[in-house]
Amino acid sequence: MRIGDAAAAAGTTPRALRFYEERGLLPPPGRTATGQREYGPGEVARVRVIRELLALGLTVEDLRTVADRIDLLVEDPRRRCGRPDSGVPGSGVVDRRIAALDAEIDRLTRQRTELALRVAGVEPQGG
Template identity: 65%
Template sequence: MTTVLPRTTREVRLAAVPEGLPAREHFTVAVTPRPEPGPGQVLERRGLLSPPARTASGQREYGTGEIARVRVIRDLLALGLTIEDLRGCADRLHLLAQDPPPRCGADAPGGPAPGVAGRTLAALDAETDRLAALRENLARRAFGDD
């Protein structure tokens, strides 16, 4: 299930400095655009990246291990896996940063792949079959081939 975040947020702002305890009239509520997450924040929130150390000025400071992990995540997302897929194997993502990465599928190339990779390959195969049938049908209609 995908969670859709609202496009706006509400902020409670101090409208006037009180002389004593603040009351309701000292505050206003403003609707503002939701800020976009910064680099790495989505990965941190989803448990794929640990919150990094901070510099004295509060900026995130990523080490070589974290940078390698982000590259692995980026590459896997580009291959069609989702953040949710990666959450299921987050404890093993560091293994893919090794050079060369360890084999994680069946012994024989082209054999059945386990887990997330197997499900993703099956989905890609099904989509390829669907598109091939669609192309064949379109070609038959467009060019009259039987």
């Protein structure tokens, strides 16, 4: 299928498909005789997984480090891809992202508490 159809099937845009290809997340697709990109069901499934992982907070750079294993998640979404104990080079991406999210949650929780105290007219501790 052509890029527009593949993008629609994956729930994204042709521009996103080109971006994923440029960043190494999506292998270069086959080309028609006229040079147009041509995608199959495997590429569409891979793009869906990429979009799911990005929506879960992984970055494009995170995904670049595990790009060779994205197809494993296409085959079996429960697969433990990117975990330190997976025995796969470049693992730990998910755990690092979870740690970063936990740190951000802690920071935002402290910020929210301080703001609520100030609004209530209470001087925050240490301030």
